[in-house]
Amino acid sequence: MSDSALLPHRIAGLHDLATDLWWVWHREAREVFRQLDYKVWRLTAHNPVRMLRLVSPERLAEAAADPGFLALYDEALRQLEAARSGDQTWWRQRTTIGRKRPIAYFSAEFAIHQSLPIYAGGLGVLAGDHCKEASDLGLPFVGVGFMYPQGYFHQSVTADGWQEENYERIDWEDAATQRARAADGSELVIAVPLGNRTVLVSVWLVKLGGISLYLMDTNLPENAPWDRELSARLYGGDRETRVQQEIILGIGGVRVLRALGYDPAVWHLNEGHAAFVVLQRIRELLELGYSFADAHAEVRRSTVFTTHTPVPAGHDAFPFHMVETHLAGCWGGLGDHREDFLALGRYDNGSGTLFNMTALAMRSAAGVNAVSQLHGEVTREMWAPLIHELPPQDEPVKAVTNGVHLTNWLSLELNRTLDKYLPADWRARHDDPSVWDAVLDIPDEVLWETREKMRGYMYHFVRERIRERWVHENVPPARVLAGGTLLGQQALTIGFARRMTAYKRPDLIFHDPDRLARLLNDPKRPVQVVFAGKAHPADEGGKHALQGIYRRALDPRFGGRIAFVEDYDLHVAHYLVQGCDVWLNNPRKPLEASGTSGMKAAANGVLNMSIGDGWWPEGFVGGNGWLIDPAVEHADNAAQDAADADALYRLLENEVVPAFYERDAREVPLRWVQMVKQSIRTVAPRFCTRRMLKEYVERMYLPAFEASLTNK
Known part of the structure; x- marks a missing residue:
């Protein structure tokens, strides 16, 4: 700039x-x-x-x-x-621990703002919200990740509905980044041994109020062309590229912090991508004369690990020869410990014994947590053989349910309304449930007017977005139609916005197209559905599901009441989670670990209609949304899909649509507004990052601080 x-x-x-x-x-x-x-x-x-x-x-x-x-x-x-x-903060009030030895938080992606596109989805959004709340609470905290000069892809859709991925290099003049500096003032560059070579890594600093985020980048002229590409794209390349990226994230990340003078007391690994942190830290202690067992025990005491993946195949695992090849330069003179280290990652998840990054992290962390209560149960069952190996403890896998950063996600319009009716200090105490009881006192017509404005903002955003693409990109008429030009501002609007992949079943609502068409085209009670989301570039099934939705948006029998908003990012997400009336979530249970988009929507008064998976079994209390409950569970996926779809249609026909369109003399849907109030009141304090991060502090960070500082 x-x-x-x-x-x-x-x-x-x-x-x-x-x-x-x-x-x-x-x-x-x-x-x-x-x-x-x-x-x-x-x-x-x-x-x-x-x-x-x-x-x-x-x-x-x-x-x-x-x-x-x-x-x-x-x-x-x-x-x-x-x-x-950080003087007048919760951390200063809660503990006497200073800021010299921080919590180091490692994640493969961070979603802070759309101008820094180094995120793909929920993992990055959660990491970004975690960092924002750490700053607000005054935690001694530093984040470590990748810069990704090409970021995640921009999505466009062909006339036939096929996703295309377009990568654009970040313009450093337009990014809120600066080069990290070494103690002598020079631009920081560190070296990471990789196989039989050394890769140089430059470091970028992103300031986030009270905390710092350091992002690594291998795009240096001194590196070979293929090494310059290692950090180019988020989740790009093949398995070989992936293991090299994870070595740089873990081993390089530790070296970055050491070069900057940090000596973290707590090391938090956000998903298994960062597990190689463990290797570098063990190596440091071995060089100080520790035995391998003592070094591992010391590392374990100060390590915290969060797992987000409820499917065995979703955990990164690599053939041993691949890991050994790329770690060869890291062994140094410590080759005698090769078998000890490889044993930390050895695990058979049903497809053969591989080096499993989650197994490495779980064996090397004193605190392990899942991201919802149900996910905790799934994780304990899935990793039971490994858990039995670990030292006995009361909670081998805790459950710290995710939350969302309310200050960031609540709409400006709703903020204005809450300022009038909630206690003056509601933002400072927003994790206190009693603060939100005042929502019940907001006049029905006031809250309904607020929600109508929020839907109106979303409506105009969707139409303006596709209009601009028509004007500036000369997109064909079909894309203009599919993009939402025929949506109605007053119609009941259902939102489905998340990663497009098979287990989330984005096309479930089309299971009975004739039944859906009758719902959408009711002249007195119209319904419309807005979709958004990206499929991973390698996920053919997700791309086909997206293509199917796009084609439905062009199908005349749905009357233009299906829309697909292209290039889903944080900017689009804000409008959708604030402006829809209903938030639809219908994954194949129990494959949704948490699902934070529903929390954002619910806190904004968007009523959740969800399968009982992820966070919703904790969030649904009756009267604050709807549970899609088929009553009977089927072993056969097709039968389960049919039962879930029928339950979804029955909810829409018998409860959702009537509640939205039953109005009093002032045109206010009283029953609907009461549910909106309950949604905000019950979800905002319980599913915010303030509650979440305080729980991390009490259950994960402070025990690790105590162990680390005691043994220092």
Whole structure:
């Protein structure tokens, strides 16, 4: 971006505010940029770094002399400095542990903002929300991941509905990133042994208020062309590429932190991708004279591991020869311990004995957790043979149910309404259930008007998005139609937005197309369904499911009431989880570990209609959404699909549609609004990252801190 010296002196802090992504989840900071130049704010898709390069000098001069703007600007900078200091935070109140030895959080992806596209889906969104809440609570915390110069792909759909993946290099001038610096001020570059060679890794810093995120990048001219591509794309390449990426994430990530002077007290591995952290840390201790057993025990005491995957095939596992080949450079003079280390990952998940990254992490972590209560049960059953090997403890696999960062996901419109009726300090205490009882006192007509505005914003966003593609990309008429041009602003709107893959059954609602068509085309009570989501580039089944939805959107018998919104990202997600009326989730049980999109929707008053999988068995209390319950479980998938689809249709016909369209004299659906109130009241405090992260602190981090600091 342009140098801060080009900004008027009085508002030179805009550079600092724009390059710290703390602004993403703070209204006052976002409002600074909205008021600076709203047209440019929208033009840049809410990217203040790019925005400051485009705002005219005249407008900057006006802002620097505007008392109202300056008051907003000064307050945003004051809050940013308070976040960075961490002085008045929950962590300082909860513990006397200082900030010198932080929690190091490793993840393959982080979703902070759409201007930094280094995320693919739920894992990255959860990691991003985890980081935001860590900053808010004042935790000593540092994140480690990959930069991915080409990010995750942009999605476009052919005239026949087939997904195409387009990769674009991140424009560093437009990104809120900076080069990480070594102690001498030089740009930090570390070396990672990989096979019979060394790969150089540069490091980027992303500031997030009170915490830092360090992202690794192998795209350096000193590296061979194939090594420069290792960090190019998120989840790109074959198995061979994947194991090399994970070595760089784990071993390289530890080396990055050491080079920056960090000595973490707690090491949190978010999914098995980061498990090679264990190898590097064991190696460090072996070089200090520890035995392998003692080194492993020491590492284990300070390691926390979160697993997100309820399917054995979803856990990364590699042939031993592949792991050994690429780790050869890491053994150094420690070859005698080769068998000891390989044994940590040895596991047979039903397809032969392989080096399993989850097995490595579970054997090397004192605290292991799943991400919902049901997922905890599935995980304990799935990994029972390995769990029996571990040292005995009360909870070999805990369940810490995921949450969502409310400050980031609640709509601006709903925020305004809550400010009028909730206690003045509701944001500071939003994990306290008693705070949310006041939702019941919001007048029905006020909450309904709020929800109608939120649906209206989504409606206009979807139509404007496809209009812009028609104008600027010359997309064919079929894509314009499929993109939602015939949607109605007042119709009951069902949203289905998530990764397109077979187990999520995105096409279940089309099981009986004639029955669905009758529902959608009722002239007095119309229903429409908005889909969004990307299939993994290698997931042919997911791509075919997406293609089927696209073709349904063009089918005249559905009357234009099916839409597919292309290129699902954080920006699109905000509109959908805030603006739909119903959030549909119908995975094949029990394959949904958590499902945080439903939490975001429910906190915004979007009623969940879901299979009893993931978080919903904990969230559904009756009267705050609907449980898709076929009553009978079938061993045969086709029979189960038919039963689930029938249960879904019956809910729509008998409960959902009537509740939405039964109105009083003021045109307010009283029964619906009561459910909206219960959805917000019951979900917001229980399924927020504030509750989640406090639970991590109490159950996972503090025991690891105690063990680490005691043995230091």
